[in-house]
Amino acid sequence: MKDLESELFHYTSGRFLANEDLRLRERRRIFNIPGLFEIIAKARNCKTSEIVGFRKLAEGGLNRSFLVTLRDGFRLVVRIPYPILIPKAYAYASEVATMDFLRSKGLPIPEVYAYSYTPENEAGTEYMLIEYVEGIDLSQVWFNLEKKEIDSLMDQLAKLESIMMSIPFPAGGSIYYTTDLKQKGEPYLTSKPSLSHRRSVSAWALMYRYHSGMEKESKWTHSEFGSPRAPYRGFRRDCYNNEKQEPSDHTNNLRRYLLLAPSLVPDNDSLTAFCIRHPDLNLENIKVTTDSNGLQIRSVLDWQHAVVLPLFLHAGMPYDIQNEEDEVSRSMIRPKLPDDFDKLSQGEQIWEKQLLRRRLAHYNYILSTMVYNKAHHKGLAYPLGNFCRRIFNYATAPWEGETIKLQLALIEMVVGWDRFAKGGSTPCPVVIMLDEIDAAVKLGEELEIADENERMVRKYVGYGPETWVPAARYEKAVASGEEMKQKMLEVYSEDGGITDEKRALMMACWPLEAMDEVEFEEYL
Template sequence: MAHSRSDLFDYTSGRWIINDALRHAERRRVFNVDGLRRLAAQSVDRSPDDIVDFAKLAEGGFNRTFLITMRGGFQMVARIPYPATVPKYYAIASEVATMALLRSSGLPIPDVYGYSPAPDNAAETEYIFMEFIRGTKLSDIWLDLEERDLISVLHQLAQLESKMMSISFPAGGSLYYAQDLEKVAGGPGIPLKDERFCVGPDARLPLWYGRRSQLDVDRGPYESAEAALVRAAQKELAYLKQFGQPLLPFQRIRREAYRYQEQLPLDHIENLNRYLLIASSLAPKDPGLCHFRIRHPDLQQNNIVVSRSSDSNWRVIGLLDWQHASILPLFLLAGIPERLQNYDDPISQRLTRPSLPENLDDLDEAEQSRAKELYRRRLTHYHYVKRTEECNEPHYAALTDPVGMLRRRLFYHAGNPWEGETLALKVALVEAAEKWETLTGGGAPCPVVFDAEEVRETMKLDAVQRGADETLEACRNMIGFGPEGWVTTEHYEEAMTRSKQLKEDALAETTSAEERAEITAHWPLDDMDEEKYM
């Protein structure tokens, strides 16, 4: 166990081409290693002397995990949150309860051996000790799966989602052990039939991000679909009224469309109030779509463990990472998981079975590669929906609701942290006003009205910003970075060189000192001050 403390405490799985020092500082977590080892051993009725290895296993967006190996080959996982992870107590406590309930319902969830949602323990950190599921991350084999294996895995996922979505809840929010919630909320929440569990405050990140965690606002439990629809928007209104200030858009590639002028929080406040005028009308008439259900908050290949069965088929044996899971009306939970969807493609939108180009053999190698990649994305999208239709009728009904995606866009844009733009919410509001009868089933007229010129200017700006996003995506592909500018450590120097070259090329094409100054001040891949956006 000759591991350096820095390896255990620091993020070592990659780097960022933007704000690298800040990202690492957010993820540096010093804890009492010996204390964590003792607690881990106690959680499985073993002696600390039985531990023969303690090594970092993985580092994600919110947590660091360690693999603990004991004599006899027994292995378990210890997981601790980063300092920047919020809401720490609620996130840990709700994840543990969620895992326990779902595991008891027959889902392949790791067994939890012990946990602490507070740092007042020998390890001096919050933690979860859980079962180590031996298998293969789906992400490691995803691109190598043959079509029959791909269909099989998607079918299993649809079955598992059907099982979890069949669990009913008396209210929305997040799930807790009643004893954990009483320690911080002063009350037991809304109990389930199994009174060990209750529904309490919603642990989704947008409700707690930055200074929002300081707000005394109602984050649930939600006793109705209408309450679930309004609470996050009311939270954001409270934040803007207390902390709001003029901001340039956080996404610097989008600043040019505003002529590099700071945007006022009053504009977003106006659109949040517009949203609240219509929110109570957004719940579908079908009561089945308004039932409170739970779903994995980030169902993607890295969080799915598979193994080869005796008949050589891949079998899903583990669903990992339930942090920030929330209980919401089914129509708000619905949708194809982010890493499985291909919504922007017309073929996928029509839900027609995809096929490879007839002239595939005539294409050059690069074109063939692109065609096969697109085909795979379409195939994944198509079979996820088809398997959901077979296994999970309520989710399929929500998926195929013609205005279901609009309902969800309105809800999420109204609840997301304001980052200097109100455009996404406004575009959704314009669409809601245009589709009001379909959205609500008719009756009272839409209380939100936009004049034709305002709609025209909004859609014009949206088109410009879509182009800006495409430019950033082209930069991402050219340099090879992921979310927040993440790259592998091995690729970091090369990525930084490419990033600097892109900036130099852009500056070389300028025709004025003013344009040069704007590019220099707002280059989207340089470090920036993020504090004012918290």
């Protein structure tokens, strides 16, 4: 194979301020390009010589995409996962079946031409060959939309979600082709078996039956990999005295959750009906084009990790559209510019227009959902919905050295049991002692301060998740991070001095300092 250092195999979209070598290894994927061309030619019934263009298209959080151009002008996308995506087989096989199934229902989903969920093929990697969709990401025009465009897009989105969420399912879980489940490791390419077959998690018609994830997590924490570990987010380690945490604490909270979860299930059958929804409906995953009627949603991308759940667990506003922090949006007051808008400075007018856009998106999404997707609107209005989704996400998330979020949610439920007890007289099945409550609340408050400090550092330095920065800003970000670290050390010293031990602890927890991630890189 030629040039193993080619940018085709490596992450080049940015840099990382901490543990960069590991972050880049997680995203390094070498594959056989001639072998991949053979796969493309077979899928498109052409010769490899007809492939005249192959270039990197995008690099996401878990996958790298390439644009392929044929001599006749036809284009398609090849998507290849990073090593960090685990387990690839189930993730890829389920995503393909989900896309095909939803596309068969008339939803604007890219066509999958071929795929393999194992590296046992000519390319030596898992892959997906997907339809190339013309258009631009909605994020590219989002901040310049006019009111009528926002109105139209929210209507379109609500209608698409209504089609999607009205598809009935007998149970919950992930969608697969039965042939993929039977092959157990054999690559699957182009033949399409019936889409009527689904893999379901048996009999969890209600929230507390989402048992498989709980059992897997409990088994994992008791396995050889479930050893004590420090919290993954370094800035929070100071609140734990930089000590590793026991996985048994999280297992205990999972058991509590399973006892309490039945009380979170609504009595309304429409809220417990199983449905599917996009797992991450952000602006980058919505492709739009323009025609005589204005902006039109052309396609919805990236269905990795889509799952069938009860509606009340799927309900909620897309993160990029919701504006819950704003009182006007929470009150569902019709948005408008202030009466004295013409008297404001240019900067103030720009701010008010940005605020109006956020309020309009939030307001119109709710109204459009109310009109076109009544079932989802009912889920949005369910009083315990936000809490149910929050505690469910905490309970089903992988353990990364902390259980405090789940613990505090359980405490909230136990202390406020009257809100959750059906009939008002059912005794709470879980007892949490006062000293545990006090300790958890104190730790939660300390962690909030740590998180706020980390947000301050992030804003000052200008980095994103996993300390990512654009490559062009790397040197400047490194300097800014070092400057911020020295300022914080000075502040601590002025407040009464700082011991060598405290200094070492601060450095170990500094978010831009390299940290030990041996336990997180065993899969590489």
